[in-house]
Amino acid sequence: MSNAKDNVLPKWLQLGDGIATVALSRPSQANGIQVDKLTLREPTVREMRAATLQGGSNEEEQEMVLFCSLASIGRADLEGLLMRDYRRLQTAYFRLGADDGV
Structure with a gap:
């Protein structure tokens, strides 16, 4: 049974259609510029496979690549x-x- 609290997003997270925007706790470097947010997009099967190939059996490495x-x-x-x-x-x-849909 799902708890209503499980469905509440933290205030640092925004979800959109296939993207998640994360507010950082402090600014950080990203591609040579200071940012206070990072956006992740939903992965493709190809990206998942590439991360597995590059990371080998090391799950931490796979996650970093991804x-x-x-x-x-x-x-x-x-x-x-x-x-x-x-x-x-x-x-x-x-x-x-x-997959929150039924």
């Missing part, structure tokens, strides 16, 4: 995020991929 692709940022930018903001990206990714 998030760089979905957010269109470089690896150093992703690794430069605060852990709190990386967790926000993880949460956004899983919310983005949820």
Whole structure:
């Protein structure tokens, strides 16, 4: 049974049609500019397969490859995020991929 609280989005997360926008807890570098938000788009099957191939059996590496692709940022930018903001990206990714329709 689903709890109503489970359906409430955190204030730092906005979901749209195939995208999730995450407000960062502090500005960070992304492609050479300071940003206070990152946007993830929903992955394609091709991207999922590529992340699996590039990351091998290392799930953490697969996720890093995938998030760089979905957010269109470089690896150093992703690794430069605060852990709190990386967790926000993880949460956004899983919310983005949820099929809430019946």
